[in-house]
Amino acid sequence: xxxxSNSRGTATAAAQRPQGAKPVRVRRLHLPQKLRNLELFxxxxxxxxxxxxxxxxxxxxxxxxxxxxxxxxxGLSVLVLCMHVVLRLVARDADPFILPxxxxxxxxxxxxxxxxxxxxxxxxxxxxxVRQTVWSALAIACAIAVLLIIxxxxxxxRYTYVAGFVAVVLLLLPLVxxxxxxxxxxxxxxxxGSFATFQPGxxxxxxxxxxxxxxxxxxxxxxSMVGKRFLGMRFPRLRDLGPILVVWALSMSVIIxxxxxxxxxxxxxxxxxxxxxxxxxxxxxxxxxxxxxxGAIIASQTLEYVNGRFTNWxxxxxxxxxxxxxxxYQLVQGLFGLAKGGxxxxxxxxxxxxxxxxxxxxxxxxxxxxxxGLAGLFAILALYLLFVARGFRIGFAGNDDFGKLLGVGLSxxxxxQCFIVIGGVTRVxxxxxxxxxxxxxxxxxxxxxxIIAALLLRLSDTLRNQPRLVI
Amino acid sequence: MNRELKRVSIxxxxxxxxxxxxxxxxxxxxxxxxxADARNTRTLYDSYSVERGAILVAGNPIAQSMPVADDYKYQxxxxxxxxxxxxxxxxxxxxxxxxxxxxxNGELSGTSNAQFFDKIxxxxxxxxxxxxxxxxxxxxxxQQAAWDALGNLTxxxxxxxxxxxxxxxxxxxxxxxxNLLTVHDNQxxxxxxxxxVSDKAxxxxxxxxxxxxxxxxxxxLVVVTAALESxxxxxxxxxxxxxxxxxxxxxxxxxxxxxxxCGGGDTVTIATALRLSCNIPMAELGLQLGDKxxxxxxxxxxxxxxxxxPLNVSQSAYPLELDDAQLALSAFGQxxxxxxxxxxxxxxxxxxxxxxxxxxxxxxQILAPNLSPLQSFEPRTMKRVMSAETAATITQMMxxxxxxxAASNARIxxxxxxxxxxxxxxxADDPYTLWFTGFAPAEDPKYAISVLVxxxxxxxxxxxxxxxAAPIAKQVLEAVLNK
Numbered sequence: 020x021x022x023x024s025n026s027r028g029t030a031t032a033a034a035q036r037p038q039g040a041k042p043v044r045v046r047r048l049h050l051p052q053k054l055r056n057l058e059l060f061x062x063x064x065x066x067x068x069x070x071x072x073x074x075x076x077x078x079x080x081x082x083x084x085x086x087x088x089x090x091x092x093x094g095l096s097v098l099v100l101c102m103h104v105v106l107r108l109v110a111r112d113a114d115p116f117i118l119p120x121x122x123x124x125x126x127x128x129x130x131x132x133x134x135x136x137x138x139x140x141x142x143x144x145x146x147x148x149v150r151q152t153v154w155s156a157l158a159i160a161c162a163i164a165v166l167l168i169i170x171x172x173x174x175x176x177r178y179t180y181v182a183g184f185v186a187v188v189l190l191l192l193p194l195v196x197x198x199x200x201x202x203x204x205x206x207x208x209x210x211x212g213s214f215a216t217f218q219p220g221x222x223x224x225x226x227x228x229x230x231x232x233x234x235x236x237x238x239x240x241x242x243s244m245v246g247k248r249f250l251g252m253r254f255p256r257l258r259d260l261g262p263i264l265v266v267w268a269l270s271m272s273v274i275i276x277x278x279x280x281x282x283x284x285x286x287x288x289x290x291x292x293x294x295x296x297x298x299x300x301x302x303x304x305x306x307x308x309x310x311x312x313x314g315a316i317i318a319s320q321t322l323e324y325v326n327g328r329f330t331n332w333x334x335x336x337x338x339x340x341x342x343x344x345x346x347x348y349q350l351v352q353g354l355f356g357l358a359k360g361g362x363x364x365x366x367x368x369x370x371x372x373x374x375x376x377x378x379x380x381x382x383x384x385x386x387x388x389x390x391x392g393l394a395g396l397f398a399i400l401a402l403y404l405l406f407v408a409r410g411f412r413i414g415f416a417g418n419d420d421f422g423k424l425l426g427v428g429l430s431x432x433x434x435x436q437c438f439i440v441i442g443g444v445t446r447v448x449x450x451x452x453x454x455x456x457x458x459x460x461x462x463x464x465x466x467x468x469x470i471i472a473a474l475l476l477r478l479s480d481t482l483r484n485q486p487r488l489v490i
Numbered sequence: 491m492n493r494e495l496k497r498v499s500i501x502x503x504x505x506x507x508x509x510x511x512x513x514x515x516x517x518x519x520x521x522x523x524x525x526a527d528a529r530n531t532r533t534l535y536d537s538y539s540v541e542r543g544a545i546l547v548a549g550n551p552i553a554q555s556m557p558v559a560d561d562y563k564y565q566x567x568x569x570x571x572x573x574x575x576x577x578x579x580x581x582x583x584x585x586x587x588x589x590x591x592x593x594x595n596g597e598l599s600g601t602s603n604a605q606f607f608d609k610i611x612x613x614x615x616x617x618x619x620x621x622x623x624x625x626x627x628x629x630x631x632x633q634q635a636a637w638d639a640l641g642n643l644t645x646x647x648x649x650x651x652x653x654x655x656x657x658x659x660x661x662x663x664x665x666x667x668x669n670l671l672t673v674h675d676n677q678x679x680x681x682x683x684x685x686x687v688s689d690k691a692x693x694x695x696x697x698x699x700x701x702x703x704x705x706x707x708x709x710x711l712v713v714v715t716a717a718l719e720s721x722x723x724x725x726x727x728x729x730x731x732x733x734x735x736x737x738x739x740x741x742x743x744x745x746x747x748x749x750x751x752c753g754g755g756d757t758v759t760i761a762t763a764l765r766l767s768c769n770i771p772m773a774e775l776g777l778q779l780g781d782k783x784x785x786x787x788x789x790x791x792x793x794x795x796x797x798x799x800p801l802n803v804s805q806s807a808y809p810l811e812l813d814d815a816q817l818a819l820s821a822f823g824q825x826x827x828x829x830x831x832x833x834x835x836x837x838x839x840x841x842x843x844x845x846x847x848x849x850x851x852x853x854x855q856i857l858a859p860n861l862s863p864l865q866s867f868e869p870r871t872m873k874r875v876m877s878a879e880t881a882a883t884i885t886q887m888m889x890x891x892x893x894x895x896a897a898s899n900a901r902i903x904x905x906x907x908x909x910x911x912x913x914x915x916x917x918a919d920d921p922y923t924l925w926f927t928g929f930a931p932a933e934d935p936k937y938a939i940s941v942l943v944x945x946x947x948x949x950x951x952x953x954x955x956x957x958x959a960a961p962i963a964k965q966v967l968e969a970v971l972n973k
Contacts, residue, residue: 358524
């Protein structure tokens with residue numbers, strides 16, 4: 020049945036707002052810096068692993084240790100430790116696992132990107148690892164800024180429709196002539212000059228999560244209204260179909276105009292899950308999935324690039340598909356790399372991930388699978404799962420619906436993105452171009468995911484400060 | 491909301507289970523088949539990245555891996571490439587290896603079972619795995635002499651040791667340089683390979699073991715063996731001696747190679763027919779023996795059988811179905827009888843070894859990277875093909891053939907050479923295939939030899955075995971006997 024909605028949006032947000040500054044002393048008594056100390060401990064381990072990974076890459080691929088990049092890595096460690104200090108000051112009860120996990124994934128990603136630079140002979144500013152490190156610094160700075168600016172997540176609730184507007188604008192940006200860039204067929208990039216390129220869709224997913232959370236908290240009463248009974252299930256009323264159709268149309272236009280299947284799936288999946296959480300109606304999910312699958316099937320018949328993705332997925336090892344332009348060559352090279360890795364991998368710096376095209380972004384998981392083996396991939400997947408679980412915890416334990424929805428939405432978007440890209444590389448689903456959160460080379464993705472981490476930290480901090488809740 | 495959240499959590503859980511499952515399937519269950527996929531360049535690079543063992547002749551490498559600074563880490567180089575190409579083969583970066591590089595790939599690359607503990611050891615110590623080296627039976631003097639003696643002719647020379655079956659020389663011409671096919675540039679390799687494949691002289695064929703030619707008169711050794719072993723004939727058995735012979739059930743006629751009768755007289759003995767290499771008495775003998783007796787003997791020698799030395803040797807053939815005309819022709823190595831030079835060397839070696847055939851073998855031993863032997867190859871007896879008496883009788887007939895018969899150009903002063911020449915017809919207007927096979931010294935045979943000259947030796951249908959093939963054998967035998 021319909022869950023009791025005791026927090027009706029604006030009222031709650033306004034009532035609980037003056038919380039950031041006041042009862043500091045009380046909190047200190049309740050929870051001494053235990054959580055932050057645990058975080059520091061984990062963070063130091065993460066930084067240690069990251070440094071070790073870079074050194075292992077150098078030993079494996081170069082045969083000697085080169086201190087300049089180790090120093091760059093150390094810079095990254097300093098930044099995440101800065102973020103830790105900020106947390107001690109402004110969000111001392113935040114979840115202690117989120118920051119170490121994000122740091123570890125980011126660091127492993129940099130190490131693997133650096134390893135591929137070595138194979139490609141890139142150095143200096145040509146090197147993706149250097150750029151990735153700089154982007155990481157920027158992303159962590161953004162995360163710190165989010166923590167400092169947003170002292171209470173309910174502020175975001177006020178900006179529900181602004182967030183929605185921002186999301187749409189961000190999505191439209193790549194289609195603006197002169198600003199948009201097309202990279203390997205997908206028009207999801209913007210560029211200023213020839214230098215900085217950015218994928219605004221990555222930031223849009225945060226804005227969308229905020230918008231969905233705010234909108235659904237407000238509109239869920241009408242969306243939960245029961246309509247006709249059909250197939251043993253109560254379906255929503257026709258007049259309430261507006262929002263889902265709008266989001267569906269948005270996703271479909273991403274598929275058609277931006278030629279980006281993965282992003283469309285990500286947005287629509289996010290919306291469906293949040294809609295289901297808000298209304299508790301499985302019929303919405305069924306309806307949404309029918310709509311999306313229908314659209315995807317029509318797209319696979321009419322759009323050549325979608326059709327190709329499906330063929331590559333189903334018949335990857337067929338020599339015709341393998342040899343075709345836009346065929347399964349990359350996918351199969353990734354599989355060869357994973358096979359080479361086997362159970363324990365070749366060891367960092369000792370495989371040949373550079374044989375696979377774009378081994379540092381879309382295929383970083385295959386590269387890691389080659390050098391760290393199945394064991395390494397399991398560890399990475401476990402890290403993601405733990406990250407998502409910490410986010411879901413906010414949903415379980417939270418007591419304001421906006422925060423619950425936002426926390427779950429943001430963590431689900433990370434989970435779904437992992438599934439779409441790793442599932443694409445390992446042939447669970449057709450391959451679509453998305454970045455692996457925190458790991459893959461790409462500035463926009465790093466900024467977006469670090470902001471997500473910051474928001475989850477903020478949410479988890481307010482969660483523990485609810486006076487009524489004993490954890 | 492928490493009930494829904496629980497369900498969404500389960501969905502997320504299932505998504506990750508799907509990913510764990512798919513990675514496990516790929517990295518564990520499909521790993522072997524993906525690694526074995528011909529398109530997997532990682533596997534190819536790996537096979538280059540181990541320091542492949544060397545192929546050694548008398549302790550000196552004829553194929554070895556030299557360290558280079560590129561993706562493949564080692565460059566396979568062949569010293570004296572064309573001379574040893576039929577033995578080494580080559581190891582291209584974009585295709586399958588050939589020759590011993592192929593046949594002993596496991597040992598050379600260090601992945602054979604015998605090297606299992608070495609692999610474990612290198613895994614533990616972190617040292618790069620090294621392949622085993624292979625010491626071949628080739629005698630550099632014999633190989634070089636055979637190469638020189640064959641000159642610019644298209645053909646092959648095989649020298650073996652009758653008592654052991656060890657192959658001392660194996661030359662095939664025209665040759666090619668395997669170094670051209672192991673450069674680390676796909677395009678260059680492909681270009682070289684294409685030009686070798688399109689070369690009409692087929693330089694990539696190892697004629698010693700893979701060229702199948704009609705043996706012509708050298709096959710008479712097999713027929714005479716069958717005749718003597720049957721007990722129904724002796725060297726002195728006689729046959730009518732006409733100047734022409736009409737094949738049964740056919741309008742075609744057979745003549746002796748020089749024309750006319752076989753040495754004069756109304757009748758001719760087997761001994762004379764073999765010494766002078768006459769066709770008509772052999773056709774008559776073949777018809778009396780029947781194809782089964784000839785085939786049985788041929789198969790005892792190794793016809794119609796695959797074997798590996800460990801290079802794969804093409805099956806020499808004695809046909810399974812023959813009418814009488816074909817039977818008569820097969821008795822002097824025509825119709826669809828086919829033989830490799832190695833097979834004919836084995837026929838001579840068996841006669842030389844008192845009727846016992848030794849397994850032909852190219853490998854002396856396989857050496858671990860620290861030069862300790864992993865595997866040694868002892869001489870192996872295949873079977874007794876004929877009695878010692880028969881072998882001695884045929885030896886004497888072959889000695890007479892060289893001293894006072896059709897193989898006179900193989901004569902060496904001071905050494906008794908046993909030999910038999912052959913001049914085989916191909917299609918009506920095609921050049922002849924010329925042969926010599928024999929051994930020396932006849933009383934204590936140390937070397938068995940067979941010489942194949944294809945394409946008529948450049949003389950079309952006017953060349954013959956004694957003119958072109960026998961002198962080559964003589965030159966090689968002299969070189970090895972004077973060592």
